[in-house]
Amino acid sequence: MVTLDDVTVVYGKNQALAGVAVQFPAGAVGLLGPNGAGKSTMIKALLGFVVPTTGQMHVLGLDVRYKAPEIRARIGYMPENDSHIPGMNAVTFVAYCGQLSGLPPVDAMQRAHEVLYYVGLGEARYRNVETYSTGMKQRIKLAQALVHDPDLLFLDEPTNGMDPKGRDEMLALIHDLGHNKQVNLILSSHLLPDVEHTCDHVIVMDKGRIATQGPIAALKGTGGSVFELRIKGDLPRFVDVLRTEGLEAHGTDDDVMRVLVPAGRTARDVFSLASTHGVQVRHLRPSVPTLEDVFVDAIEGGGSRAHS
Amino acid sequence: MPIHDQSYRRYAGERRPVRSAWMVIARAGLMSFLSRKAFLGLLIVAWIPFVVRASQLFLASNFSQAATFLAPSAQTFRDFLGQQGIFVFLVTIYVGAGLIANDRRANALQLYLSKPVTRAEYILGKMSVLAVFLLAITWLPAILLLILQIAFSGSFTFLKDNTSLIASVTLYCLLTVIVITFGMTALSSLSRSSRFVGIMFAGVLIFSDAMFNALRFITGSTAISWVSVQASLDQVGDVIFRQAPRHQTPVAVSFLVLLAVVVLSASVLERRVRGVEVVA
Numbered sequence: 065m066v067t068l069d070d071v072t073v074v075y076g077k078n079q080a081l082a083g084v085a086v087q088f089p090a091g092a093v094g095l096l097g098p099n100g101a102g103k104s105t106m107i108k109a110l111l112g113f114v115v116p117t118t119g120q121m122h123v124l125g126l127d128v129r130y131k132a133p134e135i136r137a138r139i140g141y142m143p144e145n146d147s148h149i150p151g152m153n154a155v156t157f158v159a160y161c162g163q164l165s166g167l168p169p170v171d172a173m174q175r176a177h178e179v180l181y182y183v184g185l186g187e188a189r190y191r192n193v194e195t196y197s198t199g200m201k202q203r204i205k206l207a208q209a210l211v212h213d214p215d216l217l218f219l220d221e222p223t224n225g226m227d228p229k230g231r232d233e234m235l236a237l238i239h240d241l242g243h244n245k246q247v248n249l250i251l252s253s254h255l256l257p258d259v260e261h262t263c264d265h266v267i268v269m270d271k272g273r274i275a276t277q278g279p280i281a282a283l284k285g286t287g288g289s290v291f292e293l294r295i296k297g298d299l300p301r302f303v304d305v306l307r308t309e310g311l312e313a314h315g316t317d318d319d320v321m322r323v324l325v326p327a328g329r330t331a332r333d334v335f336s337l338a339s340t341h342g343v344q345v346r347h348l349r350p351s352v353p354t355l356e357d358v359f360v361d362a363i364e365g366g367g368s369r370a371h372s
Numbered sequence: 373m374p375i376h377d378q379s380y381r382r383y384a385g386e387r388r389p390v391r392s393a394w395m396v397i398a399r400a401g402l403m404s405f406l407s408r409k410a411f412l413g414l415l416i417v418a419w420i421p422f423v424v425r426a427s428q429l430f431l432a433s434n435f436s437q438a439a440t441f442l443a444p445s446a447q448t449f450r451d452f453l454g455q456q457g458i459f460v461f462l463v464t465i466y467v468g469a470g471l472i473a474n475d476r477r478a479n480a481l482q483l484y485l486s487k488p489v490t491r492a493e494y495i496l497g498k499m500s501v502l503a504v505f506l507l508a509i510t511w512l513p514a515i516l517l518l519i520l521q522i523a524f525s526g527s528f529t530f531l532k533d534n535t536s537l538i539a540s541v542t543l544y545c546l547l548t549v550i551v552i553t554f555g556m557t558a559l560s561s562l563s564r565s566s567r568f569v570g571i572m573f574a575g576v577l578i579f580s581d582a583m584f585n586a587l588r589f590i591t592g593s594t595a596i597s598w599v600s601v602q603a604s605l606d607q608v609g610d611v612i613f614r615q616a617p618r619h620q621t622p623v624a625v626s627f628l629v630l631l632a633v634v635v636l637s638a639s640v641l642e643r644r645v646r647g648v649e650v651v652a
Contacts, residue, residue, distance in 0.1 A: 113482070134488070143482050143486070147478060147480055148479075148483070150477065160396070165387075165488060166388040166488060168386055178380070182380045194478075212387075
């Protein structure tokens with residue numbers, strides 16, 4: 065679907081992408097990473113907005129350097145920041161985007177009505193886009209990306225600024241597109257639940273490189289086990305001890321931390337380390353691995369769990 | 373399928389060739405302005421000089437007493453286009469100031485350029501909007517006046533006596549429209565505020581003209597007319613209409629100034645119209 069081969073993008077002295085080589089499979093793929101990891105830069109490079117210093121990129125089998133217009137006719141792009149065509153109401157705006165993508169005017173208008181209903185803006189489609197709330201603007205960005213029925217959808221932080229209800233509805237739409245409507249999509253996000261809810265495959269980025277990648281189920285299901293742990297004692301020091309011993313640990317919203325134990329090791333190792341360092345274990349319970357564990361392991365632990 | 377079906381469906385209809393996007397942009401821009409009453413009012417006012425000139429042609433053709441002082445010449449058409457200058461200025465600010473500035477304010481460039489629209493097509497589409505309206509208040513009324521002159525006089529004598537007039541009108545209007553359209557579109561790409569762009573445009577024209585007048589007063593010569601865009605247009609326009617140039621500046625220099633405006637504007641547009649702004 066999308067292939068990058070040794071792609072490097074440099075902004076001044078800052079290397080946004082550092083020799084990235086990766087293949088995006090068909091289906092719903094999450095592009096996950098903290099802010100500044102290079103996710104948006106990768107999408108902008110694939111759209112032809114940014115020219116890489118080195119490397120080759122192919123989208124839908126076409127070379128980005130030579131076939132950019134042909135590629136852009138077959139993809140939909142939902143940008144991260146607020147963007148619209150000024151002075152238009154929603155249906156005119158979406159139909160206009162359809163025409164720009166090559167649809168005849170009548171078909172573009174009909175598709176505009178349809179996708180606006182689909183994204184939940186049917187009742188507000190004659191309002192000027194500039195009067196829309198943040199959540200509505202996110203939806204109309206999705207509508208303009210969908211109107212010409214793209215073969216591949218790039219969604220850059222699609223739930224930015226949305227309230228919880230709107231966010232759930234947006235994620236439901238994206239899930240529906242990827243799983244029921246067979247639209248290939250690449251979802252860029254720094255929010256783990258968004259990717260976990262909507263995608264089957266994830267590519268984790270950090271500091272302009274690919275940290276780990278694979279099917280979410282496989283990444284969550286292999287390479288050791290996860291425990292919830294609560295202790296009494298010097299927590300930061302014990303986290304350092306665990307990491308030094310190869311057990312990745314990270315805190316949660318509560319006072320419970322999650323410890324990733326690699327394959328071949330057990331909970332006894334945790335007890336043993338606690339005993340050695342004078343820490344009381346108050347709670348230790350096996351847990352189900354989540355994408356967050358994979359993410360933390362990839363970003364902070366160098367992907368030891370995924371690679372083991 | 374009816375539009376109340378709220379599910380998403382695949383599209384299997386016709387798709388246009390990728391290269392026609394500029395026409396979509398131009399058409400949308402034209403329709404957007406034509407739907408504004410204030411702009412329609414401005415266009416109507418811009419045609420009032422045409423009505424006055426048409427009356428002049430009618431009187432000169434039908435009343436022999438009036439023909440002695442109202443008889444048209446090539447100078448009549450040159451004067452008419454000169455009088456349209458104020459409307460060219462107003463329409464340029466009204467239409468041109470927001471052409472790209474508004475898109476930059478709304479982050480629309482990344483939307484346009486994520487479609488099968490090249491930067492050149494985007495710029496061409498935007499320029500076409502302004503160019504069409506400028507031609508509609510310069511070239512179109514001038515050519516209609518020429519047709520009216522033939523109709524009122526009932527002969528082609530005037531046209532035979534001024535064989536180069538159609539070419540002169542067309543060439544001068546095109547030159548004016550190209551220089552102004554390039555200049556305004558480039559200015560519009562420099563800011564996110566259309567008001568600021570309008571002020572910049574007025575400032576460039578007024579300041580360059582004021583500088584020319586000040587230098588003329590100091591030096592007592594019009595050889596420095598090349599510092600003014602308007603004076604350069606006038607100078608080249610005089611030659612196009614086969615009249616004596618009004619300034620002492622060589623016409624080639626005036627033409628080079630206009631060419632420089634176009635080249636500089638194209639360079640600005642090449643740098644400013646991008647899908648993403650990279651701040652290194």
